[in-house]
Amino acid sequence: MKKSIACVLACLPLMACVTGTIVEPEICAPISLGTFPGSPIAISNPPPISYSINEDFSSTISKIKQVADGMAVSVSSLDLTSSSSLGFVSDLVVYVQPTDLSQPRALLASYQSTVATGDGGTMLGGDLAVTVEMDSETLLAYLSVPVVLTFSVVATEAPTTTTMLNANFCVAASASITKKL
Amino acid sequence: MKKWMLLAVGMVCISVPEMAMADPVRVGFSSDLGLPSGYAVGVVVHPGLDVFSVSGSLTYNALNFGGRLSLKFDPMALAPRLPFGIFLDAQGGFAAAGNVPGHSSDMPSLGYDYANLYGGFRFGRMNGFHWNIEVGPSYLVAQTGNFQSVIGNSGGLKVGNPSANLWITPTFETGFEVSW
Secondary structure, three states: OHHHHHHHHHHHHHHOEEEEEEEEEEEEEEEEEEEEOOOOOOOEOOOOEEEEEEEOOHHHHHHHHHHOEEEEEEEEEEEEEEOOOOOOEEEEEEEEEEOOOOOOOEEEEEEEOOOOOOHHHHOOOEEEEOEEOOOHHHHHHHHOOOEEEEEEEEEOEOOOOOEEEEEEEEEEEEEEEEEEO | OHHHHHHHHHHHHHHHHHOOOOOOOEEEEEEEEEEOOEEEEEEEEEOOOOOEEEEEEEEEOOOOEEEEEEEEEOHHHHOOOOOEEEEEEEEEEEEEEEOOOOOOOOOOEEEEEEEEEEEEEEEOOOOOEEEEEEEEEEEEEEEEEOOHHHHOOOOOOEEOOOEEEEEEEEEEEEEEEEEO
16 A cells, blocks of 8 residues: 555656647737839839848747747738838739748748729728738748848839838747656 | 555544534635645635635745635545545636746746646644645646847847646645634
8 A cells, every 4th residue: 555655656756747838929020121112103014123121030939949849830910011002012922031042932922902903092001911822831941040031012003102111020839848757 | 454444444433423414614724835826825714514615825936926716625524533634626826927036127927827626635634733735737827928038139020928828747735724
């Protein structure tokens, strides 16, 4: 009897474990892209303009990986924003590529306007929600190293004034944790 | 083994005549130490039925204060003169968000809610002073704060505060309880 109790008590520390999930609700990169040139006279189909920005999510992701495993990331929001109207934007494509060129440039997200040409000009202020095209696993592989984000903006008609463009790129991460002592 | 069984049966026989059909309401206090609750002091009430007790405690886990409610089922309290017992204890509590002292700017704050489902041993009579040892699993929902300070200046990134849902097995609690 005594031996059984002693055995159970001795085994308790061996069974000690922690299991669960850790959630990082958002890691956000506020991005200032630059300006889209305006034109006082109507110009149809101006050339697309690309903006490239370096971002580094890797240090934050590695910190989560240190305490957890089975990590997954997702884009919680990716928006093109401006204090002016973004009605002139007909297409937006966002690419991602590691700065060390270890992987090829890949499509991260895209946006295509459904507003008829000219109608979007009535929009006051702008916030275009972009559709994410990359799966979680690939996204994690890319964001585990510093990357270059390239925003390619296509307009069907140039805006009448120069427009300041910003973007907000937010990533959410979740990871499982299993630690046995 | 037989000796133990005979002893147990003998003690139950001695105690049975004292079993109360309707017990008085008993009130007492408790003090214990454990994980994840920390140090706790509380009030215990046996609501007219000794096999059940309810307690509310003020807790402190070195980061901040919290609270804990406990509902205990002690079937061996039916034999009040038995100097030992086993019981089940369901607990729910919280620890308010707090920082490691002296590290409020460079470490995240931590607060959590938890539920414990314990089995325990009681040493001493239920309606007097007794010492409890409880062990079991805990489910913990933790929320950090000020996490940006841990990451530091990470290239202009804004980092939200992580949360965690965890099962921790085993956790424990030990301390005394006195009731009259």
